[in-house]
Amino acid sequence: MPELPEVEVVRRQLSAVLKDKPIIEAFCFYRKDLRDIMPQKELQKLVGAQIISVQRRAKYLLIETSKGGILSHLGMTGQWRVLNAKDSLAFENAKSVVRGTHDHLRVILSTGESLVYRDPRRFGIFETYNPSLPEKQNARLAHLGPEPLFEDLFDDVYLQQKLKVRAGPIKSVIMDQKLVVGVGNIYASEALFHAGIHPLLPAQKLAAKNRQESLQALVLSIRKVLSEAIEKGGSTIADFKSMSGDAGGFQNFHFVYGREGELCLKCKTKIKVCVVAGRSTFWCSSCQKK
DNA sequence: CGGGTTACCTGACGGC
DNA sequence: TGCCGTCAGGTAACCC
Numbered sequence: 001m002p003e004l005p006e007v008e009v010v011r012r013q014l015s016a017v018l019k020d021k022p023i024i025e026a027f028c029f030y031r032k033d034l035r036d037i038m039p040q041k042e043l044q045k046l047v048g049a050q051i052i053s054v055q056r057r058a059k060y061l062l063i064e065t066s067k068g069g070i071l072s073h074l075g076m077t078g079q080w081r082v083l084n085a086k087d088s089l090a091f092e093n094a095k096s097v098v099r100g101t102h103d104h105l106r107v108i109l110s111t112g113e114s115l116v117y118r119d120p121r122r123f124g125i126f127e128t129y130n131p132s133l134p135e136k137q138n139a140r141l142a143h144l145g146p147e148p149l150f151e152d153l154f155d156d157v158y159l160q161q162k163l164k165v166r167a168g169p170i171k172s173v174i175m176d177q178k179l180v181v182g183v184g185n186i187y188a189s190e191a192l193f194h195a196g197i198h199p200l201l202p203a204q205k206l207a208a209k210n211r212q213e214s215l216q217a218l219v220l221s222i223r224k225v226l227s228e229a230i231e232k233g234g235s236t237i238a239d240f241k242s243m244s245g246d247a248g249g250f251q252n253f254h255f256v257y258g259r260e261g262e263l264c265l266k267c268k269t270k271i272k273v274c275v276v277a278g279r280s281t282f283w284c285s286s287c288q289k290k
Numbered sequence: 291c292g293g294g295t296t297a298c299c300t301g302a303c304g305g306c
Numbered sequence: 307t308g309c310c311g312t313c314a315g316g317t318a319a320c321c322c
Binding site: 075172 | 292293294295296298299300301302
């Protein structure tokens with residue numbers, strides 16, 4: 001479900017909800033098997049902690065508290081929502097209407113409100129991390145590439161260096177979180193369309209000297225697509241919802257993703273689809289060239 | 291090590 | 307109506 005824009009939308013709302021910096025009263029687990037092992041006894045050490053900030057790194061949400069950090073990844077179907085104090089009490093009853101089958105954990109705050117995590121497919125992550133350690137020492141964050149929206153490192157020169165050793169299709173390469181973070185399956189197709197680059201183009205061909213313009217276009221397209229998607233509240237294909245329960249709006253601005261057989265909005269050619277590294281990939285054979 | 295495939299899990303949807 | 311195959315926004319383990 002969530003790529004960088006959707007995670008950022010959730011981060012902003014989560015941050016707004018927690019802006020009065022409440023204290024964490026308790027963690028309640030209704031299932032402990034999200035992806036891998038998840039919650040640890042470590043979390044109990046954060047009870048009584050004051051929430052300091054909610055950050056985002058790549059597709060991870062990082063909640064920093066006075067006693068340590070919480071790392072949350074939404075996987076494909078993870079959602080956070082806030083329950084007011086009344087609903088929070090009602091949630092105790094397993095049959096309560098505010099409690100769903102896939103609500104796996106709850107963080108109770110000093111205000112009596114709860115943050116509830118729902119995740120039908122359970123690919124998400126929820127665990128502690130140490131905010132005082134450098135990223136390189138955190139197994140989850142150590143190998144992440146630059147943030148496309150606010151790290152200057154991510155530019156055409158950087159891409160050229162990285163791409164010249166990559167023989168695989170450019171589409172799967174820009175989804176590699178070691179190269180640049182936040183681009184998932186939707187925004188990879190969208191960014192390549194706007195840059196006029198064919199998704200199957202071997203990445204290293206883009207590193208050639210005469211492709212500098214394409215590289216610059218790709219950098220700009222990635223930035224533009226991600227930031228416009230944030231402004232529109234993310235993309236909702238099936239079940240992405242922000243914390244306020246709203247669907248995103250950027251799916252209405254997709255030029256290729258999910259539009260197989262429909263006409264290209266720029267040139268009226270039929271949009272094509274194929275599978276690249278196991279993921280559906282959409283493109284316009286007229287607008288996007290190898 | 292790069293690159294492709296598969297697994298993880300549930301639900302929605304289309305075809306029969 | 308129901309059963310079955312396919313597919314879904316991510317990551318990581320596993321192959322060669």
